[in-house]
Amino acid sequence: MQTLLSQKFTAYVGIDWADIKHDVCLQVAGETRRHFSVIDHTPQSIDRWAKSLFERYGAPIAIALELNKGPLVAALQKYEFFCLFPINPSTLAKHRKTFIGSGAKDDPTDAQWALELLLTYPLRFPQLMPQSPAMRxxxxxxxxxxxxxxxxxxxxxxxxxxxxxxxxxxxxxxxxxxxxxxxxxxxxxxxxxxxxxxxxxxxxxxxxxxxxxxxxxxxxxxxxxxxxxxxxxxxxxxxxxxxxxxxxxxxxxxxxxxxxxxxxxxxxTANTLADYPIFKALPGAGQHLAPRLMVAFGEQRDRFNDASAMQRYAGIAPVTQRSGKKKLVYWRYQCSTFLRQTFVEWAAHSITQSTWAEAYYRQQRAKGCSYQATLRGLAFKWIRIVYRCWKTSTVYDEKAYLQALIRRGSTLIEIPMEEASG
Structure with a gap:
């Protein structure tokens, strides 16, 4: 996963996008002066602006913007000399509020705040690396x-x-x-x-x-x-x-x-992708959820450092807040609802298709956990399993996993070894 520090850029750009026009703040590498401009949201205007930057500064050029998909991103991804660094809109809003207590907001200054965040915290914002056309x-x-x-x-x-x-x-x-x-x-x-x-x-x-x-x-x-x-x-x-x-x-x-x-x-489309057999074989995934799960993980194996990163990205992992003797665990709001819904729906379908998933569901419900909390807990466990399959390009094997649970003495499974081995 590439960050700002892993490359040398000729210029840095912050963009505040809108439907009709986009405010731009540009800083040339090695300089402190910043230049402001406005480009219309038309293919012709964006093309002229992009080519003029390349003619003046060369490549590559880093661009900070508040979104990771949409018409502006699609337009900028056409140019190989642009490297896009998405910044969460809430992060930008909180950064602005830190220095502007009145809450005043203006598009040109938002472009400058985006640029400043990228330059100040380069490790916090990984570069947007597009998936293959089929995956997109x-x-x-x-x-x-x-x-x-x-x-x-x-x-x-x-x-x-x-x-x-x-x-x-x-x-x-x-x-x-x-x-x-x-x-x-x-x-x-x-x-x-x-x-x-x-x-x-x-x-x-x-x-x-x-x-x-x-x-x-x-x-x-x-x-x-x-x-x-x-x-x-x-x-x-x-x-x-x-x-x-x-x-x-x-x-x-x-x-x-x-x-x-x-x-x-x-x-x-799914059948043209090499990873589809991994997700198609997951218990309960079926025709509708298997493609969604594959999209959630993507093709880039270095996209997530570990399974916990995927759990946080999917919104399945809760947020823990500690202060002194006080500890709070609450719902994760900053995530894709569609992505979280994908994993929760799949967890529900897996209960009738997986022995250990059904056992986990019954145990949690017997403890008094709500239906939705149980599904999120099951999805949390499933992500760790699928992450390993995805990283190693291995198809999930229910019998092999049951044998592993028995070796560890897990309470999720209580069947003889010979039955688990078929």
């Missing part, structure tokens, strides 16, 4: 997919809430309310009156076309429909709700199709 594509795909899944949940909840107001029978007929079949049903029969006026043959044909051919279940559904009475007959409720439910069902169906497209793209 996978990282964006997994984040966008998760956003789409969140939107699917929100849209599904709105649809359920709407149906409860005028058409609760539709919810009773289906156990899953976020499927293409459920959406098609609502678009075909958006009210109780529509479904009760339809023929049984058309009703059964619908389920056959959607590969739901359980005749007894479909017959029971039809009997429920025949005996159903409307929740309300008020046209002021039914007609607006019908239009809204149909619109939501149409949007939800489209969203489900898009998520499937993302799943295919993620699987194809």
């Amino acid at each position: 594509v996978l990282a964006s795909l997994t984040e966008h997919r998760r956003a789409l899944v969140n939107e699917r949940v929100r849209m599904g909840n709105r649809l359920i809430c709407t149906l409860k107001q005028y058409y609760p029978l539709a919810l009773e007929l289906f156990s899953d309310h976020d499927t293409v079949m459920f959406c098609d049903f609502l678009m075909c029969w958006p009210t109780l009156d529509h479904i009760q006026r339809s023929r049984q043959s058309a009703f059964l044909k619908f389920f056959n076309e959607h590969n739901a051919r359980r005749s007894q279940l479909n017959q029971a559904r039809w009997e429920i429909i025949s005996k159903a009475i409307p929740l309300t007959q008020d046209p002021g409720v039914i007609r607006p709700s019908q239009l809204y439910a149909t619109a939501l069902a149409s949007q939800l169906k489209g969203l489900l199709a898009i998520i499937k497209d993302f799943d295919r793209e993620i699987e194809e």
